[in-house]
Amino acid sequence: METLKVTEDKSAKQKSMRVTGAEAIIHCLLAEGVDLIYGYPGGAIMPVYDELYKFQDKLTHILTRHEQGATHAAQGYARVSGKVGVAMATSGPGATNLVTGLADAQIDSTPMVCITGQVPRHLLGSDAFQETDIVGISTPVTKWNYQITKASEIPEILAKAFYIARSGRPGPVLVDITKNAQFDEIDFTYEKCTGVRSYTPVSEPDENAISAAAELINSAKKPMIVFGQGVILGEAEEELKRLVEKAGIPAAWTIMGLSAMDTEHPLNVGMVGMHGNYGPNVLTNECDLLVAIGMRFDDRVTGSLDTYAKQAKVIHFEIDPAEINKNVKADVAVLGDCKASLKLLLPKVKENSHEAWKAEFDKKYQEEFEAVIKNDIHPTKPGLTMGEVIEGINIASDQKAVVVTDVGQHQMIGCRYAKFRQSKSNITSGGLGTMGFALPAAIGAKMGAPERPVVAIIGDGGYQMTIQELGVIFQHNVGVKIVVLNNNHLGMVRQWQELFFDKRYASTVMTNPDFVKIAEGYHIKSNRIEERKDLEAGIKEMMEYDGPYFLEVVVEQEDNVFPMIPSGASVSDIRLK
């Protein structure tokens, strides 16, 4: 095992030092390279906060206005930077407020470590003030969790927590630490964790599987690639691009894979899934080979499994053995890190092109353009559309922004139309669909990539779920651009009510506050746009403004997002209207 000498840290006098558990926690975080954490204090975590106060020159703590915000900020930070995000909370309600973020990070494979305080060991199980069984509660939504009751466990368990969170298929880890363990003293040394005997994070690529995959690719007439977030997490963007170009295979992305490949690459054929593009969805059921890379065949991607790609051979590049044959049976499963596997695959793949096949995607794109896209991004009707706002941001940001979306119609429009040239640029709550994600995640994204413009696209509904995080933006002058696309409805639910519930708009109409005044209350520069003539200049002003900026765009109240695969339908039955 590699021994990380704590002596590197100036505060430490020798290799082993006598410290309280609380101080030990700080040294562990520093040894893991953490310099920023999000959290909220309270009784059971106060000893740690006291140490955070002493170490504030080395470790910045951002007080979010709700613990959920701390988790999403940590997620946003992790997703743009590839590092582990850290969130901290007190016991009881502080801990339970983390649950949504844990679930979100679990389903979207985001590396995160959450540290919670817990009542002292002798009070465990006594229904003490602010005691909750957060280990029990968080078990189904964490990759691993553990309750520390002795100070001596702190270094080893935190080392393990970071190792587990970031290795293999990443995920959230929760470490609950009783208050006595924070107070007690230990002789502190730190060793980074390099392995856990019961856990195999990544399998070695299997040459036979890779050869079999190459053979299928080389003999396919109508191959298609679908790539997911695995490419981003595995940093395999370059290998993906080389495969696409060498074998001439049209490639489509899942919502979590967006930005792994330049959106304007000629072989990038768009998004698969419920509100994805027409071509890649329909042609999933016409290809002869489906190459899935770092994606998990979520039901929002596949629609009805009974009619999904039945005609095609399937190759599945996947790091998590539990995903193999879970939803879609793979003819060839290539287990392991997709970067390593693709590297081995590339020399075995023949140079090729599939022009006639690619032309089918282009033809379908034209159909979709006429039926949907044209009206979304170049509308002629008076009301503003979400699509033209996204397009405006593409232009004003030169496609270089990190785009953070919340959940709903604006998310689908954002992911359909945002253009990216750089990976790790699309931050959204894909698997859980957590409204309220975007504002705090954008804070984390901006702090994780301070040199990049970060634009949050949020609905008027989701915005009000975590609106209090404006406090963080104001207090720390976090330069995020907040765009609320206000349709005065819970738009996506309203759309379903319109299409599938005979327009019975049960609880989806909202009377909204003056959002501009609220932002102004936080001293955030703000603006509202209601007419097309003001849009371009308004977006430009926002993008050029140095600092946080709030922009409300009043959009059509009853626009729908198309194309759409009705839930449970086949990808071939995607509707253009």
Place this chain on the structure above:
Amino acid sequence: MENQWFTISVYSENSVGLLNRISGIFLKRHINIESLNVSKSEIENVSKFTIVVFTTEDWTRKIVQQIEKQIEVIKAFYHTDDEIIYQESAIFKIDSDLLFDERQIQNIIKEHNATIVTVARDFFVLAKTGRRNEIDEMHDAFEPFGILQFVRSGRISVSKETMPISNLLEEFQLNN
């Protein structure tokens, strides 16, 4: 696919929260655990869960993949009944009067190879170890006479094929 009996064997670290994690995997999929046994295994400091389910092979395979994914699980296997040697145990508490009043009772005890654990003034206790259906048969034989208390243990089993856990652990030692 048809429902079948499957025995899942899980080798794991001996950790407090793992039972909760594993049972959650079944809960989430509405799959009933028919029997559960946790004990030490042939390897020092390695625990073994033996879990019996009645479901399809497809579900069983997916569950085993999910179990194996848990950090503290070393390896999980699943087997059909003919791929394992298994036993379950049961204890019956029966009214002592029956022993003297009903002549067949003694025959039932003999026929089923049950062991008399204790005989008290008011009740006697029988133990039976065997396959599930053997215990069911003995239970059915006593039922008409009345059973005061009945309990059956979780299944324990060993597989005919090897479950090479020691190799896995050694490999880890070598690589780390």
